[in-house]
Amino acid sequence: MTEQAGRLSERAQLVGGNRMELLLFHLRGRQSYGINVFKVKEIMPCPRLTNLPHHSPIVKGVANIRGETISIVDLGLAIGLPAIQESTDNVVIVTEYNRITQGFLVKKVDRIINLNWKEVHPPPAGTGKDNYLTAVTEYQGGMIEIIDVEKVISEVHPVNERISKGVIADTVKLISSSYHVVVVDDSSVARNQVIRCLEEVGVQTTGLENGKQALNYLQSIVESGKDIRDEVLMLISDIEMPEMDGYTLTTEIRSHPDLNKLDILLHTSLSGIFNEAMVKKVGADDFLAKYEADELARKVVSRIESLQTFEEVE
Structure with missing residues (x-):
């Protein structure tokens, strides 16, 4: 077995068991924050930065x-x-999210811990929608806060959420609702x-926050x-979620006699060969790296068209 294959196997066992590794770091004071290790490409001392004019104020520069x-x-x-004070001890965590390589300046990196997603919970009620x-x-007796990095990245690198003309066929528009x-x-x-992308396609939507919520919701449908x-x-x-991750959710659905025919698309900021292998392992129908509106719309349109073709054959 090659070294890369060995790493993929280890990661498959970890996430397949509803587990994750969290890199802990500090921004100021004693509060610990976390980021999924799978998204970390490199940890390094803060390199020399070049300032860019007309850039987001949260961007310290480029390297x-x-x-x-x-x-x-x-x-x-x-x-x-408050901004992280300049110091020779500052560290940059180089990550890959949503097909973008991004560096995050932090005060210091602590350690890596292994957790079950069941031990990870949504933010407490009352935290507010702007958190x-x-x-x-x-x-170890302290609270770890896991940052919504996708929210941060969306403010630095806004994505185009509009679907291009021609992606949604007129025949699909007539029946999508x-x-x-x-x-x-x-x-x-x-x-x-x-x-928002799906609303532009025209379908109805239900939004849920984690795999546990989703499984309960789907079970309630068949129980009725x-x-x-x-x-x-x-x-x-998504794949990374508190309470129950997307891989475990998929496994639970596939093992349920009344849910196992449901079409599942795993849509994640984690990209690469690893996820494609895990899609096959847990039995999802497809995988798509975030975020490209046209690609996502095409997946939904294709699903609608496949059902129409099936009905016509019948």
Whole structure:
């Protein structure tokens, strides 16, 4: 087995068991924050930065890392805290989210911990919709806050949410409103991006925050005596979510006798060969890296067209 294959196997066992590794870091004071290790490409001392005019105020500058010019975001400033004070001890966490390589300036990196997603919970009620948290967890008597990095990135690199002309066929527009898509994502920004895209396609939507919510919702449909295929066109789910991740959600659906025919698209900021392998392992129908409105719309349109073709054959 090659070294890369070995790493993929280890990661498959970890996430397949509803587990994740969290890199802990500090922005100021004793509060610990976390980021999924799978999204971290490199950790390094803060390199020399070049200032750019007319850039977002949370961007400290750009740096050349491994031949690539990367924006370095002051993560403290980005989530509403005071700017991180300049120091030779500051660290940059180089990540890949939504097909974008991004550097985050932090005060210091602590350690990596291994958690079950069941131990990770949505932010407490009353946190407010403008917060930058997707989840929290307890570790060694302290509270770890997991930052909604997709929200931060959307403010630095806004995405085009409009669907190009011609992606949605006129025949689909006529019937799309009769279909219902369930969207699952713990990031409110990412979830709303998907919902706005689907609304442009014309389908009805239900947005949920994690796999546990989604499974309960789907089970409630079949427990009421309805056929899931008549009620839900497809499930579009993130992978990293508190309570239950997208891989475990997919596994639970495939093992349920009344849900196992549901079409599942895993839609995630984690990209690469690893996720394509996991799609096959857990039994999802498809995988799409975030976020490109036309690609997502085409997946939904294709699903509608496939059903129309099936009905015509019948």
